[in-house]
Structure formats: C-alpha cells, structure tokens
Amino acid sequence: MAPGLPLYTGVKKEFIHRAGFNPAVRLASSSVLLLLTISVLSPADLASAQSQDAAATQAQDAAAAQAIAAFNDRVNQYIKLRKKAEGLPSKLSKKSQPEQIDANLAALQASISSARVGAKPGDIFAPDIAKVIRRAIRQEFRGERLRKLRETIREADAKGVPMRANVSYPETKELIEMPPTLLLRLPVLPKELQYRFVGGYLLLLDKEARMIVDFMAGAVPRTTTSKR
Amino acid sequence: MKRLVAASSVIAFLLLSNANFVRSQNGASANRALSVNPPTLTLPNKADSVLFAVIGDTGTGSAQQRELAEVMRQYHSIFKFESVLMMGDNIYGGEDPKDYEAKFAEPYKDLLSAGVKFYASLGNHDNTNQRSYKNFNMDGKEYYTFKKGPVRFFALNSNYMDQRQTKWLEEELKSSGSDWKICFFHHPPYSSGAMHGPSIELRKILEPLFIKYGVDVAFTGHEHIYERIKPQHGVYYFISGGGGKLRLDGVKQTEQTAKSFDKEQHFMLIEIAGNQMHFQVISRTGKTIDSGALPRLEKDRG
Numbered sequence: 001m002a003p004g005l006p007l008y009t010g011v012k013k014e015f016i017h018r019a020g021f022n023p024a025v026r027l028a029s030s031s032v033l034l035l036l037t038i039s040v041l042s043p044a045d046l047a048s049a050q051s052q053d054a055a056a057t058q059a060q061d062a063a064a065a066q067a068i069a070a071f072n073d074r075v076n077q078y079i080k081l082r083k084k085a086e087g088l089p090s091k092l093s094k095k096s097q098p099e100q101i102d103a104n105l106a107a108l109q110a111s112i113s114s115a116r117v118g119a120k121p122g123d124i125f126a127p128d129i130a131k132v133i134r135r136a137i138r139q140e141f142r143g144e145r146l147r148k149l150r151e152t153i154r155e156a157d158a159k160g161v162p163m164r165a166n167v168s169y170p171e172t173k174e175l176i177e178m179p180p181t182l183l184l185r186l187p188v189l190p191k192e193l194q195y196r197f198v199g200g201y202l203l204l205l206d207k208e209a210r211m212i213v214d215f216m217a218g219a220v221p222r223t224t225t226s227k228r
Numbered sequence: 229m230k231r232l233v234a235a236s237s238v239i240a241f242l243l244l245s246n247a248n249f250v251r252s253q254n255g256a257s258a259n260r261a262l263s264v265n266p267p268t269l270t271l272p273n274k275a276d277s278v279l280f281a282v283i284g285d286t287g288t289g290s291a292q293q294r295e296l297a298e299v300m301r302q303y304h305s306i307f308k309f310e311s312v313l314m315m316g317d318n319i320y321g322g323e324d325p326k327d328y329e330a331k332f333a334e335p336y337k338d339l340l341s342a343g344v345k346f347y348a349s350l351g352n353h354d355n356t357n358q359r360s361y362k363n364f365n366m367d368g369k370e371y372y373t374f375k376k377g378p379v380r381f382f383a384l385n386s387n388y389m390d391q392r393q394t395k396w397l398e399e400e401l402k403s404s405g406s407d408w409k410i411c412f413f414h415h416p417p418y419s420s421g422a423m424h425g426p427s428i429e430l431r432k433i434l435e436p437l438f439i440k441y442g443v444d445v446a447f448t449g450h451e452h453i454y455e456r457i458k459p460q461h462g463v464y465y466f467i468s469g470g471g472g473k474l475r476l477d478g479v480k481q482t483e484q485t486a487k488s489f490d491k492e493q494h495f496m497l498i499e500i501a502g503n504q505m506h507f508q509v510i511s512r513t514g515k516t517i518d519s520g521a522l523p524r525l526e527k528d529r530g
Binding site for chain 1: 321322323324325327328329352353355356357358360361362366367368386387388389390391392394414415424427428429430432433
C-alpha cells in the first residue's frame with residue numbers, strides 16, 4: 001500500500017459525541033426564538049414566508065432532479081467504460097471452481113483499473129449529488145435509528161479499507177448490509193454497482209470486481225443523543 | 229541408543245494420532261478429548277418427507293467446524309438429508325482457492341462425496357462471486373429459488389435488499405402457490421443475540437411480504453448462536469449462526485425467545501412431512517439441544 005494512502009481507521013472524530021452539547025438546552029432556546037418570531041409576524045408576513053418556503057422547496061427539488069440525472073449519466077458512462085475495458089475476462093460459469101473465480105476477479109480488477117487510470121474522488125459522486133444523498137440519508141435516519149446505524153457501521157470489520165477511487169476493496173474486510181429503506185430513497189443503480197457504508201463514508205462499489213468506484217465523505221450524520 | 233529412538237518414535241506416533249481428538253474450544257491443543265454422543269434421531273424420518281440440514285456462519289476452517297461436520301456426517305448415515313442450506317459467512321477472511329478448500333470443501337468432503345447439495349446465501353463476510361462457485365449451487369445468482377417436493381426455497385441476499393430483489397421476491401412468492409415457503413438469508417429480522425440484535429431495517433421490508441404471501445419459515449444466521457423465535461405474525465424464525473463461529477454466552481433471552489443455545493457449535497436437521505415441520509438441533513458434541521414439530525400455520529397464501 002502506498003505511503004500516505006488514506007484509510008478508514010475506525011472511530012473518527014465525527015463519530016465522537018460533541019462535548020458540552022446539551023440537546024435539551026438547544027431545544028428550549030430554539031422554541032423560545034420560534035415563538036418570538038411568530039408573535040411579531042403579521043398574517044401577510046406569514047403568507048409571504050410560506051410562499052417563499054414553497055418556492056425554495058420547488059427549487060431544491062428541481063436541483064435534486066438535475067443532480068440525479070447528471071449522476072445517472074456518469075454511472076452509465078462508467079458501465080459503458082467497464083464493458084469496453086480491454087482484457088475483460090469472459091463471464092464466469094455458474095459452476096466455476098475457486099481457481100476460475102480467483103483468476104476472473106484478478107483479470108476484471110486489472111482491466112477496470114487500467115481503463116480508469118487517473119480516476120479521482122468526486123468523478124461520479126460530484127458535489128451536487130453528494131448533497132442530495134446526504135439529505136436523503138439525513139431524512140431517513142434520525143434518533144434511535146441513526147444511533148443504531150452508526151453503531152452497526154462502527155462495529156464492522158472495515159478498518160484499513162483504502163479511501164481511494166479505482167482500487168480494490170480488501171477481500172478480508174466485511175461489507176456492511178445496506179438498510180433497505182435507504183436504498184428506496186437513493187438513485188437506483190445498475191446491477192453492477194452498489195452503495196456501501198464504511199465509517200462515515202458512502203462508497204460506490206463495483207460488486208463483481210469488488211472495487212471502489214468512488215466515495216463521498218460525511219455521508220452519515222452525527223447523532224444528537226448518545227444512548228448506549 | 230536404539231531403545232531411545234524406538235521409545236521416541238512410539239511417543240511421537242501416540243502424540244500425532246491423538247492430536248485430532250484433543251482440541252480446546254479455541255482450536256489450540258488441550259488435554260481434553262472431544263467426546264461425541266452417538267447419533268440419536270428424534271425425527272420421524274419418513275420415506276416421502278423432504279429432509280434437509282441448516283448451517284450458518286461456518287467458514288472458519290477451524291477444528292470446531294470440522295468436528296461439527298463430522299457429527300453431521302454421522303447423522304447423515306441415519307437421516308439421508310439431500311441438501312444443506314447455508315445461512316452465509318460461508319468463507320471468512322481471504323477467499324483464495326485454498327480458503328474454499330480449507331473452509332468449505334475439506335470439512336464437508338464426506339457429505340459432498342455422498343451427493344449432498346449445499347445451497348448458499350451470502351453473509352457480510354462473503355464475496356459476491358461465491359455465487360458462481362459450483363458447490364454452492366447458487367446458479368450464478370445472489371438470490372434464487374428452488375423446489376424440493378412440496379417445498380419452495382428462497383435464498384435471499386440480505387446484505388443488499390434493493391428494489392430489484394424485493395420485486396423479484398414478491399413475484400416469486402406470488403407464483404409459488406400452495407407450496408411450503410421457506411426463506412433463508414443471513415441477517416435475522418428477529419434476534420435476541422447480544423452481538424447484533426435484530427435487523428429491524430430488513431424486517432420492515434421483508435415481514436410485510438412474508439405475511440402477505442404466506443411464508444412459513446425463515447432461517448437466518450449472523451449471530452453465532454442458535455435461537456428459535458416464538459412465531460411472529462404467522463412465521464417461524466430460526467437463527468442458526470454457530471456452524472463454525474461461536475459466541476459463547478451470546479444470547480440475552482427476550483420475550484421472543486422460544487429456545488436458545490450458545491455453548492457449542494450446532495447444526496439443524498429438518499423434516500417436512502405433510503403439514504408438519506419437524507426439527508432437531510444438534511451440538512458439536514452430539515447433544516440434541518432443541519427438537520420438536522411445528523404445524524404449518526393457517527394463513528392466506530397469496
């Protein structure tokens with residue numbers, strides 16, 4: 001492994017509960033501020049604020065749709081490139097021996113790796129789609145469910161996975177199960193690709209080649225409770 | 229000198245021949261012989277029944293996995309199960325050809341030679357390319373279905389339950405008519421295991437389908453224990469995740485637990501006879517740790 005290569009090394013700073021943060025105090029102060037704001041607003045102000053909110057939501061949805069369409073294009077380009085990569089092995093038989101599986105995997109990885117020389121983080125998970133995905137995860141996971149998700153990710157044997165695009169996912173490291181309800185919210189991927197969590201990262205994984213196609217940081221929100 | 233050499237040879241022979249029987253819980257040598265009870269069947273073993281075994285989280289290549297495989301072989305001599313369902317984590321760690329050999333082919337070589345077919349599902353430690361391995365009979369697919377007599381089996385990939393898979397499952401369940409419907413996969417929707425607990429996110433997606441289309445039984449693994457869950461919404465759930473790995477004292481009893489075991493590796497024997505599912509759970513030392521007959525629960529079958 002190249003020196004200085006970023007690795008997922010286990011418990012990250014973002015996983016540590018922020019010292020001194022008191023959710024109850026924060027909730028109380030937010031409520032007081034909200035009540036004060038409502039009491040000084042006229043009905044016309046409220047209507048105008050509501051219409052501004054609706055417009056903002058509409059704009060956000062349009063931006064998300066655009067980001068998803070562009071993301072789908074980049075994913076499809078990857079699939080095309082993968083299919084045309086030089087030296088691709090022939091499809092494995094359903095009755096393969098371990099030696100054939102091993103050789104096929106090595107050839108597939110070499111072929112894709114050469115075809116994508118120079119690939120870098122964000123090539124597919126561009127900032128706009130990363131924002132959409134972070135929002136989807138935030139909306140899906142809150143409170144106890146978020147705490148449980150973070151616990152599952154933290155306990156997984158995934159330390160030492162290199163955070164780099166176009167490298168293989170170590171064979172000895174586990175792949176954490178993806179919450180099915182989240183998969184319903186994320187853009188649908190072609191059958192060759194999967195989303196996977198490692199630490200606070202979300203990976204785009206080529207499942208057959210077991211390669212990290214791309215990854216994005218800050219995918220898993222912080223928890224605001226630290227029950228255990 | 230000759231006497232010394234002869235005495236050394238005898239001692240070396242005795243030590244080597246005894247080595248296979250003297251192993252500790254962790255696989256290291258110890259001064260304790262493994263005492264295995266002779267096979268004793270509690271199942272009816274009728275001629276027209278569907279017979280199969282269940283194992284999970286096996287792929288360690290450890291002495292305990294091999295010892296359990298040997299107990300399975302002994303039971304196979306009196307109970308001719310024709311298939312074995314694998315609950316995932318079939319091969320831990322590396323997946324080189326030598327790993328397939330040490331962690332699967334070698335431990336179960338006698339059963340494989342006897343024509344027993346293993347049907348694998350994928351765990352979080354498995355490479356998806358295991359689906360192409362001849363002896364896992366996955367037909368090149370991560371999720372698949374097959375039929376034995378009046379029983380329809382569904383092997384699922386609980387690592388990645390996406391829309392594509394749930395749509396497939398729904399269509400397959402819908403068309404499976406009045407067959408017994410048995411699903412098997414890695415992550416348990418219900419569990420009293422101390423390590424992972426239930427996969428509630430998975431339950432949210434699978435349980436409505438199980439109820440709607442009349443799934444009878446779900447076998448799972450992931451927790452390195454045995455647990456029989458009390459029926460949940462008309463479905464029997466089992467965890468059989470101690471076929472190689474073991475989490476000693478890994479069960480925290482809950483109100484959902486009907487029976488659990490976390491002291492040794494184990495496997496399950498199943499017999500489907502008419503509207504009854506008979507089961508016997510056997511430990512690495514040959515003790516029967518759970519057994520019984522479960523009636524097929526009345527329900528709308530899609």
